Amino acid sequence: MDKRGKETKLSCVEVGHIAELAKLSLTDEEKERFGEQLSAILEYAEILQRLDTKAIPPTATVLPLRNVMVADGVRPSLSREDILANAPEAENGCFKVRAILE
Numbered sequence: 001m002d003k004r005g006k007e008t009k010l011s012c013v014e015v016g017h018i019a020e021l022a023k024l025s026l027t028d029e030e031k032e033r034f035g036e037q038l039s040a041i042l043e044y045a046e047i048l049q050r051l052d053t054k055a056i057p058p059t060a061t062v063l064p065l066r067n068v069m070v071a072d073g074v075r076p077s078l079s080r081e082d083i084l085a086n087a088p089e090a091e092n093g094c095f096k097v098r099a100i101l102e
Helices: 012-021 028-049 080-084
Strands: none
Touching: 012 028
């Protein structure tokens, strides 16, 4: 039972299983607390499932569409010396890397 006297839908074992799938280590106290929180979320999802949405067309977004891309433009780039300044090794103005294939 939770604090409101309602039986929680998720047991500590179920919360533990969910945590294991998410690769989380939870204490028993955390499993109890998250069980209550997850159960409340599931209860709310059940309420939303009962809404009649037949008259509402499918919508990808409720916000007006707008282009958020910045226009391309020519800008000065870094010099070769600036680019190679932090390279572990450079040779003849290029990055020098260890060969990975023979």
